[in-house]
Amino acid sequence: MSKMDSSRQSRRSFLAAGAGVAASVLAKPAAAGAGNPANQPPNVPEWTKSLGEGVAVRPYGKPSKFEKDVVRRDVEWLTASRESSVSFTPLHELEGIITPNGLCFERHHGGIAEVDPADHRLMIHGLVERPLILTLEELKRYPRVNRIHFMECAANSGMEWRGAQLNGCQFTHGMIHCVQYTGVSLRTLLEEAGVKTNGKWLLVEGADAAAMDRSLPIEKALDDCIIAYKMNGEALYPEQGYPMRLVVPGWQGNLWVKWLRRIKVGDQPWHTREETSKYTDLMPNGKARRFTWSMDAKSVITSPSPQAPIRHGKGFTIVSGLAWSGAGKVKRVDVSLDGGRNWWPARLDGPVLDKALTRFYYEFDWNGEPLLLQSRVQDETGYVQPSKAELRKIRGVNSIYHNNGIQTWHVQANGEVENVEVA
């Protein structure tokens, strides 16, 4: 895969090479005539004629072989080394609000640590009355909480600041997942350890090769943070920090330390401005925003989208998308078919939870003419997702992080979809 610029040409070649299957599989009409007629009515399909595998063959289930293209993908020029790698969630293939464990995007600063839980310890020390060293089994003896939350990397959509670039919501918005976590409230453990009155900041550190560490203010730690050991009911996957990770609801992904091994309580931030500069936002005047933790409300239409074109032609058409806010619940989502001139209310379906992905639908009768599809979320605080122009007016184009501008998909008459921007 080659480095791309914002020209149509290179985005096309990206789709062909990067998304792999897109060109061949997606272009194929799904209408009658596809497949093997010998398996279709009035014939008896081949899988009806012989016994299938018994239960012993698949002790751990996996998706149908026909779903082999529903995978995390990376972008070669963003995944230069094991010191810094990222893969993207295939949002265009998913429904509902839960991300399956095997499809959660990954972001590693030192590769995946394969931690033996028997040797893993969580240490809580610093400005505390009773320092703790806990095994996984000991952690499991504290009262449990179950919470569904999205986690978004602050760099999600970061490549789109200067213009439409990556052709697919997997790549423009796929640094997000939404999981049900089971674990222990961080407050419970901090109360057990007894934080001293001058304890104001936590150093949270991972056991990976990056020994990634971050500063977390005590107010957030005592509010809703969790030390999770299960995701969607089963043990965390190694990619997501097995055997335990920090969950920091609504706040940017880099604080969600994986393979969590240490929490040290101090009286001030553990990181200097320079050290945190990797996750600050450079403003037009050359100054940087610091400690911008909360993820602003954002939404995206996941289908149709460049990797999920409309294959059925005009007629009844389903627009499916995701909305979320680090400030709380999604209040409403509106959809535009004409690049933001007219807006129509979308239908929220399924649970609408605090700091979780929310699924929305907009169903309409497509007349087959080109569309400029957009979605816009409003959260329960009243905050409305800005257009990219509004966002750039304040933030300029020097940032990588916290791009929550409205996404536009250009649907052509033939149903193909492209990442564009409207003036």
Ligand SMILES: Nc1nc2c(c(=O)[nH]1)N[C@H]1C(S)=C(S)[C@@H](COP(=O)(O)O)O[C@H]1N2
């Ligand atoms: N120990 C450790 N924790 C980490 C990271 C890391 O590299 N090492 N990456 C952080 C970043 S930048 C993000 S966006 C999230 C990614 O979590 P995920 O891999 O579950 O998607 O984990 C965070 N926690």
Ligand SMILES: [Mo]
């Ligand atoms: Mo991140």
